[in-house]
Amino acid sequence: MADSSVKKVVLAYSGGLDTSIILKWLQTTYSCEVVTFTADLGQGEELGPARDKALLLGIKPENIYIEDLREEFVRDYVFPMFRANAAYEGVYLLGTSIARPLIAKKLIEIAEKTGADAVSHGATGKGNDQVRFELTAYALKPDVVVIAPWREWDLRSREQLIAFAEEHQIPIAKNKRGEAPFSVDANLLHASSEGRVLEDPAIEVPDYVYSRTISPEDAPDKPTIVTVSFEKGDAVAIDGETLSPATLLARLNDLGRDNGIGRLDLVENRFVGMKSRGMYETPGGTILHAAHRAIESITLDRGAAHLKDQIMPQYAELIYNGFWFSPEREMLQALIDKSQEYVTGDVRLKLYKGGVHVIGRSSDYSLYDQDLVTFEEGAVAYDHRDAAGFIKLNALRLRTLGQRKKKLGL
Secondary structure, eight states: OTTOOEEEEEEOSSSHHHHHHHHHHHHHHHOOEEEEEEEEEEOOOOOOHHEEEEEEEOOOOEEEEEEOHHHHHHHIIIIHHHHHOOBBTTTOOTTTTGGGGHHHHHHHHHHHHHOSEEEEEEOTTTTHHHHHHHHHHHHTTTEEEEEEEHHOOOSSSSSHHHHHHHTTTTOGGGSSSSOOOOOEEEEEEEEEESGGGGGGGTTTOGGGOOOOOOOGGGSSSOEEEEEEEEETTTTETTTTTOOOOOHHHHHHHHHHHHTTTEEEEEEEETTTEEEEEEEEHHHHHHHHHHHHHHHHHSSOHHHHHHHHHHHHHHHHHHHTTTTTTSSHHHHHHHHHHTTTTTTEEEEEEETTTEEEEEHHHHHEOOOOOOHHHHHHHOOOSSSHHHHHHHHHHHHHHHHHHHHHHHHHHH
16 A cells, blocks of 8 residues: 655665656556656666666656765675675675665665655565665655565566556667576675576576686686785775775776686575575675785784684674674674784785685784794794693593593593
8 A cells, every 4th residue: 555645755766667656656546746766786787878868757857866886885785795794694695684774774775865864775575675774764764655565566577567668658679578597686796696597506607697607617727916905904005006995896806707606506505594595796896805814814813813813703694694784793893993004015826727815914913923933943932841831620520521521431
């Protein structure tokens, strides 16, 4: 049932067929004014057609918002997440998850600016994105109305969507009339593919699904050597050239693509309760993740490093589930950011046929002491005899347990 109090709604609009149908559906169902917002997150698509399509569908020029968010996306979302080495279920680098809070934040900002009383998105009722969009919206504007067409309308098939588009004279590209073989979400961090040909997890991902990487088998036979420089946990330069966050990630994407790096075939546990099979390509992010862990290996104390590894799964799950703007994520972020105070230095990597191999790391803040670890005798601040007492003290409880077992004949 449409909320008659909704007079103006801000729609997350890509310019594609689905969100164009949503735009017209909002106009006809809610009889409301629609404001469109299209975010450039580095998805690699020209955004001019989105403006043209919005104008064609009757949106006033002043109600069309298109913003280049690439630098903000990498600086304020991707980099903080990579300081934590976040990987959902140990492997997924959260490329889709981390983009949603930024898009939703901008929807709310535009709603405040334009006096809109609702926001809308094109996420389906089965996926995680509906949760991510809406948790952010409610966190930033508690009284906002969120309209999720896929949970409201009765357009349940591709044929019904096409019929609605034809009825309302929405242009339909020839390649959009049939069922797409799979769906794609892309931004500067990654590209994800799901559905249709990918739904059977026993079947290998077809070659035509990949868009961001060449096959590792087709990658050059000669390795690529690259140096990534960090300051306080964030990558700042490649091979000595200082770059902005978005430019740096784009450069790493090129290196990763050309060396077949960053492919992931994953069956994951969605927040809404089902398992889903997806294929992710994160070429630059995979390199960055390996490089960051390498620079931490020489600059982080053991206790700090191990604590970070313990909280990482919880931090990653918060992002995956849509709780970027929750107090617990912000608390964990403060802890993580404190740990990065001395995570500064250079990491040298070898990129070869899908693999990222750390071959060197150096830092003015390194805790690595060659005099301590060397097998050669020298003037070192370590007495081998100290180890005996250390071992005995740590063995005390184990010996006590062993004595009890012996006494009881266990």
